[in-house]
Amino acid sequence: MPETGGFMVAAYIAAAAIYLSYAAYLLSKGRKKD
């Protein structure tokens, strides 16, 4: 089996970063009292 674990980790972290930051952005912006 080829050694591709590093790529897997990179992709999973990148995806998590994208989704977490967008969710956080939405949640915090939603809270903000105008």
Added chain:
Amino acid sequence: MGDLLRATWAIAAKDVLLEFRSRTAFVSALVFTALVLAIFNFARDPTAVSAIDLAPGILWITFTFAAMLGLNRAFALERENRALDGLLLSPASRTAIYLGKVLANLVFVGSVEAIALPLFALFFNVPVLPVLGPLVLVIALATLGFVAVGTLMSSMAVNTRLAELMLPVLLLPFLVPPVTSAVQITSRLFAGRPFSEVTAWLRLLVAYDIIFVAACVLFFEFTIEE
């Protein structure tokens, strides 16, 4: 129907006359063409890359940029003195305004193409004459496609804060099917390939034209509602 045709013709004629008098966009397009020719000539290694490989792509880059220069002017003209209000108050239907603009833009782009093509044939040494008929057909079909969509996009772009910058952003994804088809067909024509190899691309091009010209005629009125 007669009214539609008359109004379309009148609007197209007005735009063409205006552009002919000032000629700035036309000259810019020609200068751009000459620049592209010169740069690609000096940028490539003639022993490594044959002109025929590059020529179709370069040809179509030039055509699309010339189209953008013309398209930017199309509605900017109206916006300058709020001339669009005058057009809208006239008995011309929205469809006539759109078709008139498309026709004027086709004349503009077609003129640039008519000058650029012989220059390319000359400087890139590509065999245009033997395939001139099919080549002109392909050029006409692809140009119709992207001018139709481009005219609609520029009617929106001109009303945004970013104006000229907005047009490429809106238009470029829509250029992919017609320009890709055109480049692929042009490349095969220059290489003397049999016609059967281009039928798939040709069908794509024709389908694109039918669908998008119809869609743009349908949706144009939503871009200039007052």
Added chain:
Amino acid sequence: MTPIESAERALRRSAVWILVGLLLLAGVYVRALVFTPAEVTQGLAQKIFYIHAPSAWVAFLAFGIVGVTSVVFLFLKDPRLDLFAASSAEVGMVFTTEVLITGPIWGKTVWGTWWTWDARLTLTLFLWFVMLAYLILRSAVQEPGQRARYSAVLGILGALLVPFIHVSVYLFRTLHPMPVVLRPGRPTLPGSMLVTLVASFLVFTWFFAALLSHRYAMARLADARAHAAAERDDA
């Protein structure tokens, strides 16, 4: 209930859905990384599939929603439809970006290079460009009515464009054979992997729906507040 109160309620509800979605996402991560066997020919990188394919599905779903909502908006002219379309475009953009990042990472292990104009990835790239154009257009038009009309036109034309790009890329690839080592497609999966994939599809769809509801509620709230402020100014 006033529009503002209704939007605020929706906002609180969808915030909970988002948190649930994040938990579900974490569950998918654990399931895919720990409890799903690795594939022999590609190694661990094949697992990227479990977060790449569902994201792509969501990206196209989001854009489909933009297209359909835009058509309905032009008929019904209800501004809420415009807000919904815009919300779907923004959320869809996030998922599309994820596809374009995880795709090349996976592709590097399979193709040996980061990008090869693979048919599906290329289509996703152009989807990304159209969505970007949609969002930029919206930010460049001030008047809400005009913004809504322009967005709807672009949304519909963009939706029409997608099949043409697909055919263009398909023709380009079939008539231009390219060196392809392995296609990261959808192989027939053994049981455990299939379960993970289906679970991931469901979770990603939930997560998208939650983000979309929240974004839409935010848009409605901002719109309702703007209207209230305008009424106060008039009074």
